[in-house]
Amino acid sequence: MENKISEENATAQLQVLLDYYDIDFADFEDDKLRQAMTHASKKLVKAIQKGRLEIVESDGITIRQHLKNPSGEVSVLTYREVDGTSKVAMKSKGDGDNYGKIYAMMGSLSGLGDVAIQKLKGVDLALVENLGTLFLQV
């Protein structure tokens, strides 16, 4: 798939998201966490370049994910700004259950629930997981 956006512009778009949520990789003392965040952000930049991810700053911030493998009539997932409800949605998950937390949070933010997120396949699910890795730090 051809890139629609330059790496520089995609990185700038991701930075808008990071700035909005006050995420600074330098703040992370845990090397593994910093590495995971760096890895996730690189994947997100590539997704933005390919047009699979859009960051929309208007009345807060929302993210649109254009699915590569649409399920039924849903081809775009829209994640609203992180809020208390999405945080509370993760509470039932165990401390080490990061995937469970990500699915619960992203399911809440999309309004579709965690089961719908878990049904995504391949690159679509991977993209949610990379996005969720960042959001877990918010």
Added chain:
Amino acid sequence: MTPRVDQFMGNLFFRNVPTSDIKAMKYHELKYWSGWHDQINEAERKAAEAAKIKSGKK
């Protein structure tokens, strides 16, 4: 470390903001009102310190 949503929510809970209101707040709202909590907290701390000094002088 950058404050997180959990901390923002905890601050508002401490200020007796109803849980339903806290859950409904978006990130930027939580951050804003949590900042308000921090300011009030600092003012209360200073007032308590001043009261302590004043009572000590008596």
